[in-house]
C-alpha cells in the first residue's frame with residue numbers, strides 16, 4: 315500500500331509560519347509514514363501594499379495551492395498567522411473557492427491539523443485554530459489537535475508559543491522575535507504525531 319499524502323499548506327506574510335511549516339515537514343518526514351507536499355495559499359494583497367508592509371518575497375519554489383491539491387491530499391496541515399484571532403483573508407479567500415468540493419463531499423473524512431503565529435501571547439494561540447474549525451467541519455474533515463503531546467507546552471520558564479490546538483510561535487508586534495528552539499521542537503512533534511495518526515487511521 316502506498317503512503318498517504320500529507321499536504322502542508324501555509325500562508326506567511328513575514329516568514330514565521332513559513333519557518334514552522336519547515337519544521338512540520340521535518341516532523342512528518344521523520345516518521346517515514348507519509349509522503350509530503352508543500353503549498354502556499356495565494357497572496358491577495360498587491361505588491362504595492364506588501365512593500366508598504368515590509369513583507370519579504372514569498373518562496374518562489376513553493377507552488378500556490380489549487381483545488382486539485384485539496385482533492386489529491388489524504389490529509390492536510392494548515393498553517394497561518396493570526397488576524398484578530400482568526401485566519402487571514404488570504405486563507406479565507408481560497409477557502410471560499412472550495413464550494414464545488416463541498417457540494418461533492420470531496421474533503422469528507424480527510425484529516426486536518428493547524429499551526430499558527432501571533433504577535434502576542436494572548437493574541438490568538440488558541441482562537442486562530444478554534445475559529446478555523448467551522449471551515450473543516452462544513453467539509454466533514456477530521457480535526458487532529460496536538461493536545462499536550464509536547465512537554466514544552468507546560469513550560470513557564472520562557473515564552474513558548476503553541477497550544478493543544480497546534481504548534482505556534484509568538485512573533486512580537488514588530489515581528490522581531492523568531493520561533494524559539496522549543497517552538498520549533500513543538501512543530502516537529504506535531505508533524506510526527508500527525509503523520510502517525512494519519513497512517514494509523516488510513517491503514518484500517
Ligand SMILES: Cc1cc2nc3c(=O)[nH]c(=O)nc-3n(C[C@H](O)[C@H](O)[C@H](O)COP(=O)(O)O)c2cc1C
Nearest residue numbers: 326327328329330331395398399431432433434437
Ligand atoms: C491585520 C493584522 C491583524 C493582526 N491581528 C493580530 C492579533 O489579533 N493578534 C496577534 O497576536 N497578532 C496579530 N497580528 C500579527 C500577526 O499575527 C503577525 O504579524 C504574524 O503572526 C507573523 O507571522 P508571519 O511572519 O508568518 O506572517 C496581526 C497582523 C495584521 C497585519
